[in-house]
Amino acid sequence: MWSFSKLTDLIHAWLYETFSPAWALALEMVMVGVAAIGLFAMLGLVLVIMERKVSAYMQIRLGPNRVGPKGMLQSLADTLKLLVKEGMTPNGVDRVLFNLAPLVAMIAAMLLLAPIAFAKDFQIWDLNIGVLYITAISSLNVIAILMAGWSSNNKYSLLGAMRSGAQIVSYELSAGLSILTIVVLSGSLQISDIVTSQSNGWWIFKGHIPAIIAFVIFLIAATAETNRAPFDMAEAESELTGGFHTEYSGMKFALFFLAEYINVFVVCAVGATLFLGGWMPLHIGSLDWFNHAMDYIPSSIWFFGKTFFLIFVMMWFRWTFPRLRIDQLLTLEWKYLLPIGMVNILLVTVIAILKWHF
Amino acid sequence: MVEEIGTTDEGDLIINIGPQHPATHGVLHLVITLNGETVRKVEPHLGYIHRSIEKMCESLSYRQFIYSTSRMDYLSSHINNHCCAMTVEKGLQLEVPERAAVIRILMDELTRIASHVLWWGAMAMDIGAFTPFFHAFREREMINDIMEETCGARLTMNYMVPGGVQFDLHPNFHRRVKAFVKQLRNKLPEYDELVTHNAIFKSRTKGVGILSKEDAISYGCSGPTARASGVDCDIRKTYPYEGYEKLQFEQAMSTDGDTYSRYLVRMVEMRQSLSIIEQLIDNIPEGDFQAKTKAVLKLPKGEFYSRVETARGEFGVYIVSEGGTTPYRIKFRSPGFSNLSALDHTVRGQKIGDLVAIMGSFDLVIPDIDR
Numbered sequence: 144m145w146s147f148s149k150l151t152d153l154i155h156a157w158l159y160e161t162f163s164p165a166w167a168l169a170l171e172m173v174m175v176g177v178a179a180i181g182l183f184a185m186l187g188l189v190l191v192i193m194e195r196k197v198s199a200y201m202q203i204r205l206g207p208n209r210v211g212p213k214g215m216l217q218s219l220a221d222t223l224k225l226l227v228k229e230g231m232t233p234n235g236v237d238r239v240l241f242n243l244a245p246l247v248a249m250i251a252a253m254l255l256l257a258p259i260a261f262a263k264d265f266q267i268w269d270l271n272i273g274v275l276y277i278t279a280i281s282s283l284n285v286i287a288i289l290m291a292g293w294s295s296n297n298k299y300s301l302l303g304a305m306r307s308g309a310q311i312v313s314y315e316l317s318a319g320l321s322i323l324t325i326v327v328l329s330g331s332l333q334i335s336d337i338v339t340s341q342s343n344g345w346w347i348f349k350g351h352i353p354a355i356i357a358f359v360i361f362l363i364a365a366t367a368e369t370n371r372a373p374f375d376m377a378e379a380e381s382e383l384t385g386g387f388h389t390e391y392s393g394m395k396f397a398l399f400f401l402a403e404y405i406n407v408f409v410v411c412a413v414g415a416t417l418f419l420g421g422w423m424p425l426h427i428g429s430l431d432w433f434n435h436a437m438d439y440i441p442s443s444i445w446f447f448g449k450t451f452f453l454i455f456v457m458m459w460f461r462w463t464f465p466r467l468r469i470d471q472l473l474t475l476e477w478k479y480l481l482p483i484g485m486v487n488i489l490l491v492t493v494i495a496i497l498k499w500h501f
Numbered sequence: 502m503v504e505e506i507g508t509t510d511e512g513d514l515i516i517n518i519g520p521q522h523p524a525t526h527g528v529l530h531l532v533i534t535l536n537g538e539t540v541r542k543v544e545p546h547l548g549y550i551h552r553s554i555e556k557m558c559e560s561l562s563y564r565q566f567i568y569s570t571s572r573m574d575y576l577s578s579h580i581n582n583h584c585c586a587m588t589v590e591k592g593l594q595l596e597v598p599e600r601a602a603v604i605r606i607l608m609d610e611l612t613r614i615a616s617h618v619l620w621w622g623a624m625a626m627d628i629g630a631f632t633p634f635f636h637a638f639r640e641r642e643m644i645n646d647i648m649e650e651t652c653g654a655r656l657t658m659n660y661m662v663p664g665g666v667q668f669d670l671h672p673n674f675h676r677r678v679k680a681f682v683k684q685l686r687n688k689l690p691e692y693d694e695l696v697t698h699n700a701i702f703k704s705r706t707k708g709v710g711i712l713s714k715e716d717a718i719s720y721g722c723s724g725p726t727a728r729a730s731g732v733d734c735d736i737r738k739t740y741p742y743e744g745y746e747k748l749q750f751e752q753a754m755s756t757d758g759d760t761y762s763r764y765l766v767r768m769v770e771m772r773q774s775l776s777i778i779e780q781l782i783d784n785i786p787e788g789d790f791q792a793k794t795k796a797v798l799k800l801p802k803g804e805f806y807s808r809v810e811t812a813r814g815e816f817g818v819y820i821v822s823e824g825g826t827t828p829y830r831i832k833f834r835s836p837g838f839s840n841l842s843a844l845d846h847t848v849r850g851q852k853i854g855d856l857v858a859i860m861g862s863f864d865l866v867i868p869d870i871d872r
Contacts, residue, residue, distance in 0.1 A: 198632075
């Protein structure tokens with residue numbers, strides 16, 4: 144089985160041989176930080192072009208096809224354009240908050256990349272409360288949106304931000320409850336433990352029907368938490384023109400845009416890790432030849448394959464469904480998803496105590 | 502207009518929707534009063550695209566003024582032209598050749614489908630689904646191609662002239678229309694699957710923006726907007742013109758009066774138009790496509806009025822003639838204007854998202870409202 148740990152161990156050993164421990168640690172931190180920022184930028188570019196291609200496919204269009212082979216460099220060109228655009232600050236805005244909001248959105252999105260296991264032994268920070276950390280940091284996003292909406296001095300922005308606030312705060316409960324089912328089943332908050340607990344089968348298969356219900360609720364809540372259609376109340380182009388980022392332009396807008404896509408990646412990565420086994424290959428019981436064959440596929444491909452599949456599903460939602468209304472959105476959460484989620488977690492607890500899961 | 506602060510005395514928020522806004526599909530300006538997300542009042546402000554077409558027509562001859570009517574409701578220019586030509590023919594007491602009448606109906610129904618297909622995409626987009634818009638354009642493109650071949654233009658066709666139509670049908674017309682009918686018949690179930698039967702779409706539109714039958718009549722609504730409220734007002738049925746009485750089609754009706762029934766009425770109407778086209782396409786009579794007319798048309802002294810059913814409702818042309826070569830006064834009765842007047846009444850108490858959905862279901866075309 145391929146593993147990144149050999150490479151990282153090699154670098155680690157070399158650094159500690161060559162430098163004093165303090166310097167080695169500092170250098171390692173810098174390397175990890177650079178890698179994370181690089182990943183962040185790469186993911187943004189890839190996801191934007193993916194969204195455009197997927198939407199083009201669904202809308203019987205070609206999509207971008209001029210820049211680079213099959214238009215693959217389109218988002219690079221877009222980024223360049225956004226970089227050289229003037230960053231406008233309209234009159235009457237709260238300058239500090241207005242300029243701070245995109246940074247908060249981006250920092251919150253970046254922090255989320257830390258505990259995610261991208262491959263076997265390839266994780267920036269395997270902290271023991273990884274799942275809790277993710278739920279906590281992902282709530283920061285709403286602060287950025289509220290800041291942007293409030294400081295913009297624009298009624299559309301204000302409405303969009305208020306909608307988004309109500310929406311994210313509500314759907315966090317459902318997302319949290321469905322994450323909790325897996326925590327109950329695996330008995331750990333640590334991402335690496337959760338992944339290893341799925342070595343003999345993914346939780347979505349092992350956890351019976353409650354796990355599937357939790358997965359569906361998680362998918363809905365994740366779509367809502369990232370403000371994507373059919374829950375894109377905060378933007379709602381046809382109602383509020385641009386929602387909370389109506390007044391933003393240039394790179395400040397791009398940061399919001401990038402943060403949105405990174406959030407999408409993170410929630411899908413969390414979904415893949417908790418329910419679909421993270422980097423764990425697909426194993427079927429005692430079918431040894433099959434399990435061995437699956438082991439030959441690198442763990443990073445398993446992780447990214449699952450994550451991008453979930454991202455594709457979210458894009459599929461976005462380009463197929465109409466938008467819900469704000470009151471229907473809250474009804475769905477408080478009257479349906481939350482009660483179902485609560486009953487579901489009770490069921491899962493019973494299953495976990497009686498060890499009915501495989 | 503709107504105060505500097507942008508709130509009313511009761512603390513309600515005043516928001517300008519438009520003149521540049523994705524939901525208004527043109528330069529309509531709505532000043533809405535919001536209490537939270539709930540709409541208290543909607544005040545349409547018109548005049549951003551007023552071109553005084555009625556006044557311009559007074560200085561144009563009876564052949565020329567028809568061309569400016571294509572620019573009113575640009576999605577049903579054939580039908581506008583048709584109504585103008587009919588009014589002039591009424592004044593001249595001119596009989597239209599049989600072939601011309603059939604061509605006119607065919608073109609009218611194709612236009613109606615094109616308009617409804619585009620509306621379908623735009624309505625779905627108002628509610629937040631983008632994909633239907635592109636699917637709608639695929640079918641509309643075929644109609645535009647058909648129009649381009651026969652009429653020489655894709656949007657402002659100017660094809661109907663007093664006495665008939667300007668050119669004979671293109672040799673490809675028959676084949677292309679058949680192909681189009683087949684295509685749309687295949688795609689309509691897909692439309693239903695994508696939008697009509699979608700649970701979110703239903704919950705967004707059912708029971709939203711109810712317009713009662715009495716209100717629909719008192720606001721002067723017409724077309725699918727009124728028929729969804731149970732008003733029996735299809736001009737093609739109630740005052741048939743140009744041989745519509747010989748055709749078999751149902752008047753699409755509903756009694757609920759909500760956004761969803763306005764949607765369904767238009768979906769049924771598309772199918773009805775397809776069946777009208779199917780009845781006529783193989784039975785286009787031979788003969789002249791235009792009656793013999795004088796080079797300069799002069800209407801006798803008097804007042805002439807005729808009306809047709811456009812994709813949006815009743816369109817009427819009222820000509821006052823002093824006996825000269827140009828009309829003394831022209832007045833157009835546009836369906837969009839009356840339908841828009843019912844908007845405030847329908848939207849009050851609904852959410853801001855509903856406002857957009859209801860506006861979509863009214864199928865407003867702004868140059869038709871602001872002439």
